Each structure stands twice: as C-alpha cells, then as structure tokens.
Amino acid sequence: MTTDSEHPPHGGNPPSPAGSDDAPTTPGSGKDENTGYGAVFAVREFRFVFAAHVLSILGTVLALVSLAVLVYQESGSAILTSLVFALTVLPYALSGLLLSGIADHHPARRVLVACDLVSAACVAGMALSATPLALLFVLLAVQSMISPLFIGTRGASLVEMLQGDLFILGRSLIRIVSQGAQIVGFGVGGLVLVWLSPRAALCVTVGTFLGSALLLRIGTVARPARRTDSGDLLRRSLASSGQLLSHPRIRALMLMWWVPPMFFSVAEGVAAPFADAAGAGSAGFGLLLAAMPAGTVVSEMLAGTMLRPPARERIALPLAGVCLLPLAAFAVHPPLALAIVLLALTGLCAAYALGMDKWFVEEVPAEMRGRAMSLVGAGLMTLQGVGMTAGGAVAEWAPPYAVIAGGGVLGTLSVFGVLRAVRRTRVPVAGPLPGTAA
Template identity: 55%
Template structure:
C-alpha cells in the first residue's frame, strides 16, 4: 500500500467552546475609504470663521486695487503710474515673504492674522484720506503687499492646526483658492460697478470695513494657539527659515513644482490683449481669453476635491503637473478662438494637481517650520508669476504672441516633467527627509 502525502492547510477557526467552526463564506469587508467633498469643512467652526474672513479680506483687496488704480490715474493722468500701482501689489511679496516670514512661527497665529488685518485696514484708511498724496498712496500700497504673504502663510499654517494635516487641510486650501479664482472672474466687474456709485476714496472706506470685519471674525472665531518657535533676531530667524526650506531637497522640489506651472500659464493671460489683436477677435475676445483658464481651474479643483479620493488625487498629481501646459502648443497654429479657449480651459483643469502636491508639502514640512514655509511658498508664487508676466512681455517684443505662448508651453512642459521626476525620486526617502538638515 502506497503512502499518501498530507497537504498542509490553514487551521480551521475555533469557536469559543473549543470546537472547530466552518470558515465564513461572506466576502471580506472592504477597508473604509476616506470621505471626499467640501461640505464637511463647514462642520468645523473655526474653518467657517477663516473662510468668511478670507472672503471679506479678498473683497477688500479687489476693491482697493480697482479704486486705487482709478484714483491714481485721476490725480496724475499718467498711465505709467496707474500701471505701477497694480505692479506694486506684487513686487513687495518677495521682500515681505523673505524678511518677515519668521513672524508666522515666532508669534501666536491668531495675533499675527488680526494684526495683519488691522495694518491693512490702517493703510486703506490712509489711502481714503482726501489729503493723501500720490507718493503716499503708492507707499501704503507697498505696505499692504509686504504684509500679505505673512498673512497668507500664517493662515495656511493655521489651517493645518484647525483641520489637521490630512485631507481636510487639502480641501480647505483648495476651497480658499477657488474663492480667490472666483474673485478674478467677478471681483473686478463688481468693483467697476461699485465705482459708478461711490468715489474711489469712498470705495477705499469699504475696504477698511472689510479688513476690520475680517480681523474681528478671526479674533472671535478662532482660538489662541502658542507660537511654534522663536528666539533671536526676526530677520535672522526669517532668513534661516527660508534657507532651511530651500535647502531641503524634497521640500524644495515640491515648492518648485507648485511655482513652475503658474510661471508659464500666466503668459497667455498677460498677452491676451495682444493675441486678440493678432487673431482679430476684438475686445470681446480679450475677456474670453482672460476668463477661460480661471474657469478651468475652478472646475478642476471642484471636481478633484468633491469627487476624487485622496489616493486618486495623489496618483494624478504628477501627470497633471507634467502635462498641463501641453494644450498651449496649439497657439502658434492659430486654429481659431474656439480651439484656443478649449486649450486654455484644459490647461486650467490641470491645476487640480495642486491638491495632491499640497498634501505632500504639508507632510514634508516639520511643524516648527510650517509658518515660514507657507509664507515662502506664497511669496515665491506671487513673485514667480510676476517674473513670468514680465518675461512673456519681453519675448513678445521679438516674436509673435502665438510663438511666445507655444514656446512657454514647450519650455514649461520640460521643466515640469523634470520637477515631477525629482519629486518622485525624493518620495519615500529615509526618515531624515522628515527633518530639515540644510542639505
């Protein structure tokens, strides 16, 4: 008789009485997925206060920009000074974001936010005064612009305290960006209507009220949290934080990936009027060319935040960042306004990559550096967009607008693809990557 070999298998489960039981035939339960959607943000009381305060301060900024441009032009009759008024809203970002970034970590966040709003309200009140000369108007504009990155960086760092470092933080950041993009679409139009009812200085009084209301909401609607770190000279502390942020390989790669696509996507917006003239679509076409990309950006963020899971956003982040500028390659062939608008819309949709990268960024930054990192991010983003606009304008002096925007699409795609590879290389590095070592 031949021997039979027994096949080993998993032991039968045992009942509480000690007797074997039959294995369950029910399918295994799927692990719960993290919920998506923006609605759950408003269940957090502090976020509601931050959201309304953001909307109010943004309204104040939009109204003040329009009113100040009109006021300066009315006082001087100079198109150059009027344009300089708008430019001054971006230039001091780099200075304030670099030298004052330490404020975001060195002092309690609520105090920083409230003081920033009060400083802006005071500047707007000075602008509204009938005796304020043009030079003082421009100086006060610079102060608001220098304070803005400190306010934005502190608020973003506070969002991580309010919402946690997970998906709620990503959605909160996204929703604030959506509000900002919506302001681009409707704010200037509403501001123009407002100036038909009140004078520019009267509109600036409204700005004072919006900043004061924002300060009150943040003071009463958010709780006090201690400073994250501090000590020593503020300027030295701020510069040391900037060096730490930019010296850390993964944080630097993520920052550059958040900055680079915006640097190139501003080219079609900055040259919209020239391109409309180039293809013969008139002033109505300028408005459409200016609006198409913000509409796409809003739609992309809303879809990614409301429908995609956090894991899905992480999967699509690098492909969207690397390929988002490719639609701009249609510009040199001038296929017609409809195709150009479609290309701009698709480019805007790719902006949804930021939801995935935001999650990686807040995970990579140590808590004690978070305020300075967010301030550097904000300052760099505004500065790099200003640089992009200037470079696009210079290039358009030598080549057609279609060639310039198409070239921006090619160069931007190469840069973004290389940065996406760098971000992938730094993913999952050893534990030292969680700490800033100044590499």
C-alpha cells in the same frame, strides 16, 4: 484668516500645547476617505476663516481696481497705472525672506488679526484725498508685503483646525474663492465704480479688512506659537528660508508650486495683445482672463467631490506634467474661441494642487509650516510677476500666440525637470531639516 472659540471646532480635536504627544501633526493622518466639502463647513472655526477670506479677497480686488482708476485719473500716466499692478506682486519676494519668521514665532490668531488691521490702515491712508501718489505707492507696497505672511500663517493654521482630508479640501476651498474672484471680481469692481468714486470704494475695502479681522478674532481658537525660541527676526527668517530650500524634497515641492504658474502667467501677460490681434477688444480680453480660473475652479471642485484622497495623489504628477501642453497648442494660432478652450483646459489640470498640499504639509516640520507656506506664497506671486513681465517683453517683437506657445513648450520642459526631482525625493533620504528634530 482665523478667529477664536472657547470650544474645539466640530469634527476636530482641542488644540494641544506645542510639543505635546497628542498634538495633530499632519493632514492625512485621519481616515482616508473622501469627506467632501460639506464636512469642511461643518467645522465651525473654518466657517469663520472662510467668511473672512471672502471679505478680504473682495476687498483686495476692489482696492486694486479702484487704485488703478485713481492713479490714472490723477496722473494720466499708463506707466504709473501699471505700477499699481506691479506693486501688488514685487514686494512678495522681500516679504517672504524677511517676514516669514513671524508666522511661527507668534500666535497665529494674533498675526492674522494684526495683518488685517495693518492692511486696513494702509488702505485708509490711500483713501485720504490729501495722500500724494508717492505715499500711496508706499502704502500699497507695505500692504503687499503683509500678504505672504498672512497667507502662510493662515495655511499653517488650517493644518491645526482641519484634520485628515479636511485640510486638503479646506485649502482647495480657499483657492476656489481666490480663482472665483478673478472671474467676477474685476467686473464687479468696475460696476461699483459706476456709483462710487475710487476713494469711496477704498473706504469699502477698509471695511472688508476690518470685518475680516473681527471674524478672525471672534471665531478662531487662540493657539500658542509653534516656536518659542528667541532671536533676531530677520536672521530667523533668512535662516529658515535657507533651511527649507536646502532640503531636497521640500525644495522640489516648492518648485512644483512655483514653476507651472510662472508659465501660466505668460498667457495672461499677453492676453490683451492677443485679443486685440483677434479683433475681440476688451470683451475678448476679459474672456481670456476668465478662462483659466474657470477651469481651475471646475477642476478643484470635481477632484474634491468625486475623487478619494489616494486618487488625488495618483493624478497629481501626471496632471502637472501635461498642464502646460494646451498653451503649446497656441502654435497653430488659434481663433479666440479655441484659445479660450485651451486656457480652460490648462485650468482643468489644476487639481494636482490637492495632492501637492498633502505632500508638502507632511514633509515640512510642524514648527516651520508658517514660514514654509509664507515662502511658497511669496515665490508663487513673484514668479508669476516675472512670467507676466517676460511674456509682455517678448511680445514686443513676437506675435502673442507664438509667445504663449513658447511659454507652453519651455514650461513643459521645465516642469518635467521638476517632476523628476519630486519623484526622486519621494524616498526619505534627505533626513530632517537642520535644526529640527529627526
């Protein structure tokens, strides 16, 4: 999310016209020191983006809890209730392929505000008592399709508003908020529903999206679109996805974003049966779900505050290589306390993302960053859904601990293959993307 200011953000440069020689192109081109999270908040524009993100992530979590309760109250169907969660993930792949072209062909602030307004309208429709469940699911799918476009556009905007190491730390802060929402958001959402009906809680979500849109509109710079060529949106989006995936280096980095989380989600998909088998009930289930995000938050905070940028890059591949090994340790059928520790250790490896952020944005041409980040977000969520579903399916005939261990082993082997591709493509032999300047 972003907003507009007539003055350049503190610590950055005034926005330059697209294609101008002095336009900033990559993070990391500035000073190579650890600037710290405090320096990120010194950038006025980012403060608005961060506040808008906090609002929207709280609204999203509250909406998900409210919709699950609402659908179950009105239908009494566990299958329809699970469809609420599925529809927050399944439309991502379609959106990444069909809508990603919008991110670079329209001004970022306009896209971000429009995404928030469309999301608010969808949730407002869900909150109406006259809305049947079928239409509610349609509205939820539409809102979910908006998310990858929003995330990609915001990510590309951060490159322009945060220079040097500030971009890496800004992206880290956005992820920390998202992970924190997983730790406390669902519990807070449940408490809210003690006082509010599900539809009333959805009205609160409408307010959070409108508040986010307002913050983005008044607090971010009105930058021009990164690309101005015309053409069919669908064709542009599909073509750009093909261009990005055909580039060996970019494809390898995308796989590095996608593969580990797909196997992380296997553990989340069978957390409920694991907790039940351990006799821990809903409390144990909640602790299992919170352990990995908690480790992630600690990991990113430590890497962002204690390590210099070169050190973050040096640890990226080793951490990615071992990140799934704690899940493989589930083969010993750990008790609940040890299982929580193992999941937290998996989260503690998440600092590899800071190095990945720098490599990815350096590799992708400036005029394609919005589409690239939209595609990364779409693939990330889609494959997490695949991993969660696959884990649940296998757990129908195998013990939950064995499913998690198998995911850890298979995931580690898969990550090793991706790491080889990432190392091999460090040498710039692939050249520029087709259709872009060399």
